[in-house]
Amino acid sequence: SWDIWGLGCLIWEVFNGTLPQPSSLKIVDKIPKSLVPHYCELVSANPRSRPDPLKFLNDCQVNGHFLDNQFVKINLELEELQFMDQDKRTSLFNALNKELDSFPQKFCQYRILPMLVNAFEFGGAGSSVLSPLFRLGKLLDDSDYQARIVPCVVKLFSSTDRATRINLLQQVGITVLASKLYDLLWYIYGSSAQRVC
Helix, strand or coil, rough: CCCHHHHHHHHHHHHHHCCCCCCHHHHCCCCCCCCCHHHHHHHHHHHHCCHHHHHHHHHHHCCCCCCCCCCHHHHHHHHHHHHCHHHHHHHHHHHHHHHHHHCHHHHHHEEEEEEEEHHHHHHHHHHHHHHHHHHHCCCCCCCHHHHHHHHHHHHHHHHCHHHHHHHHHHHHHCCCCCCHHHHHHHHHHHHHHHHCC
């Protein structure tokens, strides 16, 4: 119950700044109204009435409550990405692509982008990951882009699946690719074309 009370203190500090004294926990003016009832349970004077963490999270995700939003839903789904079938992944990547502009940039760069790259490299995410991957790739500097995004693109271009290659070409049309990508592709396809001739 101390951990849950500590979570309540953390929530208070997120919205109010440093907690000067425990009695300040009763001041809930700056805490969003949809979170206040759940917050009050966390800092209850009676430790037995405090919820366990799972109950708190589930209660906050109920329709209309604080964690009932696309940011939370999409991030929870991203955590389950490796267990999804391809149709669910495609649906998730489409939803993510629609919502990316409303997500914090640093979170996208340091949390979501690595998950997408891993999903592509190890989870068979396929071409449906391209649109959010390219959009988030714009947040990287050139050297990071070369190291993290270009290998994914090259791997996709070498795919024998025609739909994947068409999707990739469509995405390349809306994204400015680094010049080294063209060099890599020319090297791959130029050398294979010479072998065929």
